[in-house]
């Protein structure tokens with residue numbers, strides 16, 4: 164099942180100012196499969212879309228604790 168944020172997600176739609184070299188693999192791993200563990204998705208679920216930093220990558224789960232404080 165795809166992530167519910169897919170359509171409006173800056174990462175999935177290549178709208179972030181910088182994108183990691185492994186973007187396509189990250190999309191397959193997170194956006195199209197394991198979205199529950201995506202850092203952007205976790206922040207979205209807890210604090211809403213406006214709270215998700217534009218520069219937050221799906222793999223940066225270590226940043227989530229600070230963002231959710």
Ligand code: SF4
Pocket residue numbers: 166167168169172173174175193194195197198201202203204207221
């Ligand atoms: S898994 Fe994360 S990066 Fe992918 S569409 Fe959902 S919120 Fe965006």
